[in-house]
Amino acid sequence: MAYTRKNCVFIRGAARTWNYLKHNSIAVLQEYYNNPDFYVLMTNNGTVSLESLQQDFNGVNAVCIKLISHNEIVPFGIETNSTGCLKWQDFSTNYWRMAWYDYVLELEKRKYEIENNIRYSFTQFVRPDLLLRAGTPPEVDDMVQDLHGIVSDNVYNIDTDSFRANDIVYVAGSRASTIHNFRYFDSYYTDGIPNQMVIGDPDKIAEYLFRNHITFPKKTFGAPGGPFLRPSSVEYYQIMQGNLDVSQLYKLQEEWQNMNVEQRQYHCDKVSISHLDYSYRL
Amino acid sequence: MNLIAIPTRFKDNFINIPNSEILWTDCTRSKTLFENVTRCGLEIEYALLDNGKTILWTNTPKYTTACIIWDDCDIDQFTTALTAWEKPRGDEIIFNQLHMDHPRGWAIGNPRSIIKWAACALTLEYLDANCFPEPKKQDSFQYPTSRLVWLAYRIGLKVYGIH
Numbered sequence: 447m448a449y450t451r452k453n454c455v456f457i458r459g460a461a462r463t464w465n466y467l468k469h470n471s472i473a474v475l476q477e478y479y480n481n482p483d484f485y486v487l488m489t490n491n492g493t494v495s496l497e498s499l500q501q502d503f504n505g506v507n508a509v510c511i512k513l514i515s516h517n518e519i520v521p522f523g524i525e526t527n528s529t530g531c532l533k534w535q536d537f538s539t540n541y542w543r544m545a546w547y548d549y550v551l552e553l554e555k556r557k558y559e560i561e562n563n564i565r566y567s568f569t570q571f572v573r574p575d576l577l578l579r580a581g582t583p584p585e586v587d588d589m590v591q592d593l594h595g596i597v598s599d600n601v602y603n604i605d606t607d608s609f610r611a612n613d614i615v616y617v618a619g620s621r622a623s624t625i626h627n628f629r630y631f632d633s634y635y636t637d638g639i640p641n642q643m644v645i646g647d648p649d650k651i652a653e654y655l656f657r658n659h660i661t662f663p664k665k666t667f668g669a670p671g672g673p674f675l676r677p678s679s680v681e682y683y684q685i686m687q688g689n690l691d692v693s694q695l696y697k698l699q700e701e702w703q704n705m706n707v708e709q710r711q712y713h714c715d716k717v718s719i720s721h722l723d724y725s726y727r728l
Numbered sequence: 729m730n731l732i733a734i735p736t737r738f739k740d741n742f743i744n745i746p747n748s749e750i751l752w753t754d755c756t757r758s759k760t761l762f763e764n765v766t767r768c769g770l771e772i773e774y775a776l777l778d779n780g781k782t783i784l785w786t787n788t789p790k791y792t793t794a795c796i797i798w799d800d801c802d803i804d805q806f807t808t809a810l811t812a813w814e815k816p817r818g819d820e821i822i823f824n825q826l827h828m829d830h831p832r833g834w835a836i837g838n839p840r841s842i843i844k845w846a847a848c849a850l851t852l853e854y855l856d857a858n859c860f861p862e863p864k865k866q867d868s869f870q871y872p873t874s875r876l877v878w879l880a881y882r883i884g885l886k887v888y889g890i891h
Contacts, residue, residue, distance in 0.1 A: 449853075518781060553773060556847055560767060565853070621851040625883055628847065631784060631818075631840040 449565045453479040454509075454555060455572065457486045458547040460516075460723040461493040462575035463675040466683060468502045474578040474670050476506060479570070483558070484508040485551040488574060489516045489543075491720035510554040514547070516722060545630035552627030569623035570669055572615050577672045577683070577695065615671040676702040677713040677724075730810055731775055731839065732795040733768035741800065745807055749791075751775055761798060761872045762849045768796040769846020776839060784839060792816075794842040799833035799873075809836055809890050821845055821880050826889030832873040841885050848883055849876060 455475050464471075475482060484503055488494055490513040499511045548571070559565055572578065618626055672692075675683055679698040683690070702710070711721050730748040735755040742750065751771045755764045772794050776783055783790060792815045797806070805824065813822050813836055821837035835842065852875050880887045 552847070553770070556766065556770060556850065559850065560763060560770070565850070621848055621883075624847050624851065625844070628840075628844040630782075631844065 449563050451567050452483060452564055453568045453570070454483040454485060454566045455479065455570045456548065456551050457484065457572050457574055458488065458551060459544065459573045459575070460489045460491060462573075462719060462723045463677060463680060463717070464488070464494060464574035465498075465719075466680050466717070467575070467577055467675055471572070471574075471576070471578045472503070472506060474580055475570070475572075478580060478670050479568075481507060482570075483564075483566075485510045485555055487512045487514060487547045487551055489723070490514060491516060491722035493718070493720045493723055509558050510551065512550065514550070516543070542630065545632075548627040549630045552624065555627075556624075566620055566623075568617050568619060570615070570617045571623075572670075575674055575676075576615060577675045577692075578615075578670045579672045580670055615669065617669045674699050677710070677717050677719050678702050678705070680717045729791050730793045730795060731772055731791045732797065733771045734797045735764060735768070738797065738800070742797070742803065745803075745810070748795075748810070749775075760853055762852045762876075764798050765796055765846050765849040765876065768798065769843050769849070772796070772839065772846070773843050776843070789839075791839050793836060794839040795834060795836045796842060796846060797834040799831070801833035805890070806834055812890075816841070817886075819885050820888065821885045822888045822890065823877055823880075824889065825891050826877055826887070827891070828874045830891075832876065835876070835880075837885070845876075845880050845883060845885060848879055852876070852879060 457471070472484075475484075484506060486499060486503065486508060487510070488499065494513070496511065496513050499513070500508075503511060555566065555569070673695045675695070676699055678701065679695055682694065682698060686694075702713075705713075710724055714721055714724065730745070731751065732742075732745060732748050733751040733753050734742055736752045737755070739752060751768075753768045753771045755767050758764045758767060776791070793810065793813065795806075795810065801824065809822060809824065813820075816822065816836065816838045818838045818840045821835055821841050823832045823835050825832050835845070837845070852872075877887060
């Protein structure tokens with residue numbers, strides 16, 4: 447069948463430090479995936495606008511750019527920041543928010559695939575606040591296997607030391623990404639099925655993947671990924687751009703984790719980032 | 729209420745299915761059966777959106793069942809099945825036939841299972857071409873619908889056949 451095979455990238459979540467990282471992120475992803483299609487969805491907290499995002503992606507294949515209000519998407523009306531939840535319905539708002547974002551983009555992705563005779567081999571999922579660095583390109587064999595559909599159920603995780611996928615950055619084959627993007631409609635919540643034991647941080651998607659038979663392959667490749675850029679690290683990043691010490695970024699990240707609300711808001715104000723972009727975790 | 733997506737070419741066949749809302753889906757540009765199914769699934773998904781939100785996560789969902797019909801079928805059998813499976817659970821999907829020697833023409837299920845399954849159908853095109861053993865020796869009409877059943881199992885749904 448005469449379909450064009452391409453790759454696509456989902457950039458979704460609160461914009462946070464996106465305005466400082468956008469040139470780097472787009473350039474890295476463009477090169478790694480050889481002009482992929484971009485699907486972008488960010489929370490409308492004021493840090494970015496639709497116009498600014500459209501301008502950011504001017505000149506690349508941005509199929510979909512959307513902004514969504516942060517309070518529109520919780521399926522169960524539950525606001526919780528608890529960790530280590532044992533039941534699906536106790537998963538945090540953050541889990542369901544990202545699940546909804548992925549679903550909205552999935553809808554656009556499929557529509558675009560059908561209307562334009564494109565089939566995506568891989569989908570990379572990234573957050574906007576990561577300082578992306580070029581990864582190791584996949585073996586040709588990986589790509590071939592995926593085209594055959596055999597390993598397309600696998601999620602490739604940049605964190606190969608862990609058996610879990612995290613919510614930071616990961617790559618999925620065609621069918622795996624579709625299944626994954628439907629987790630918002632997970633059927634184990636309201637259907638009278640006994641609660642499933644799930645362990646760990648609610649932001650982690652691992653439990654969903656296991657239950658849907660999405661397992662990790664033996665071979666993994668290093669997709670573009672990298673450390674967070676926090677508001678308190680922006681100044682360092684701007685000064686050191688050409689000569690960045692990544693370990694210093696990790697150190698600054700740790701400092702950010704230990705800051706209280708006022709300190710974080712001070713840093714957000716300093717670099718024009720909406721408080722709402724971070725307030726969920728405070 | 730049932731939500732039924734049917735390709736427009738069957739418009740004359742399905743006049744009256746009780747308690748149902750029919751979404752006529754333009755599949756004229758589809759190249760494969762799988763693309764037909766995915767197009768129908770997309771139509772259902774759009775019907776389940778209300779101003780950018782989903783209407784699925786409510787205590788009293790408007791639609792309890794979603795269906796996709798992709799081929800000629802026995803209407804009486806179909807409506808009987810619809811009545812019998814009035815409220816399928818979130819991970820249930822029902823075909824008219826599970827046996828590989830017989831073709832399938834429709835699927836009924838919870839809206840959540842139907843849309844997930846229909847979305848994944850698009851990825852079957854490559855399986856069809858590369859992975860199933862000697863597909864060309866099989867009846868080209870029957871065999872692809874077996875892949876649709878295989879897919880339903882593969883994505884973790886509970887699969888039933890009325891035969």
